[in-house]
Amino acid sequence: MGLAKTEMFTDHQNEISLFAKVFGHPARVAILQQLFKIDACYCGDLVNEIGLAQPTISQHLKELKHLGLIKGNVEGTSVCYCIHKENWTAMKTVMFEFLNQDLTQKQDCC
Amino acid sequence: MGLAKTEMFTDHQNEISLFAKVFGHPARVAILQQLFKIDACYCGDLVNEIGLAQPTISQHLKELKHLGLIKGNVEGTSVCYCIHKENWTAMKTVMFEFLNQDLTQKQDCC
DNA sequence: AATATTAATCGTAATATTGCAATGAACTAA
DNA sequence: TTAGTTCATTGCAATATTACGATTAATATT
Structure with missing residues (x-):
């Protein structure tokens, strides 16, 4: 289907x-x-650093912004992006908890 | 395109x-x-725990196995899966380094 | 006002992912 | 052997993702 059953x-x-x-x-x-x-x-x-086309970078930035991991500030015709510190830290908490699940207690069944 | 330019x-x-x-x-x-x-x-x-069809679970297991994060052991007609401890730990190192990049030195440009 | 610059959006093509029914392969039990 | 169990694989339909040319919107410069 291509659709995750969330x-x-x-x-x-x-x-x-x-x-x-x-x-x-x-x-x-x-x-x-x-x-x-x-x-x-x-x-x-x-765009210059990464080498993909401008619309492609813009699209990736949009996804990062949508999740709250970055924020953008309009400065004239330019837009300055940076990490959203508080949200990045909150995301780390969630991911660390998942990645850090305890392995020491596990029987190795294989 | 749907194809990452790796x-x-x-x-x-x-x-x-x-x-x-x-x-x-x-x-x-x-x-x-x-x-x-x-x-x-x-x-x-x-399959019972998660509620997706057996071929779907099998496919997800295959991807996890392909990355080395789990291993499977055939026991008669059953297959027992478990976390690949060493590879999980190695993966954590890579992900932690990425997620833990230093924020304290950053100017907040936004 | 006319032009230039920067970045978002639209539209579209190509490819990837997800999910499952059907089937197959390997083993077990009767 | 025959039937049952368990899981992998195949094939396919539906949806998602990636990339970019063309365009638009907003601002800056002349």
Whole structure:
């Protein structure tokens, strides 16, 4: 079908998968790494840095913004993007809890 | 196109996105949570627990196995799955480094 | 006003993903 | 052997994602 049956899963499971999904494309990983690296973070800079077309970068930025992980500030004709610190930290809490599930108690059945 | 231009990105960026992608579906999140929770982790149990059809669960398991995050052990007609501890730990290192990038030094440009 | 710059949006083509019925493969039990 | 169990694979339909050319909107510059 191509359609995840989200109603079958908990809100928590859906939240984890939504965060993970946005990291599931190397362009968005590259955008985020660049935003962590530099202070001036204009859309055009990201286009030059990453090498995808402007509409493509703009689309990836939109997804990151939609999840609240970045925010954009209009400065004349430019738009300056940066990490949304509070939301990034909140996302980390969710992802860390998932990734850090206890392995030490597990029997290795295989 | 629907096709990520992976050759434009570093191996590290592609690695992060591949791990994230596999967590980008709630069914796979649910499967992994179940494998962390229980010791007996047969495919049929996962089908009952999660509620998707058996071929669908089998397909998700295949993707998790392909990335090395789980392993399966054939026991007669059943297959017992569990977390691949070493690979899970290695994956965590990669994901933590990405998620833990330093925010304290950042100017908030927005 | 006319032109230039920057980035968002629209439309569309190509590819990927999800889900499942049907089937097949491997083993078990009678 | 025959029937049953368990899970993988195949094939297909529906939907999602990715990428970009063309355009638009907003602002800046001359």
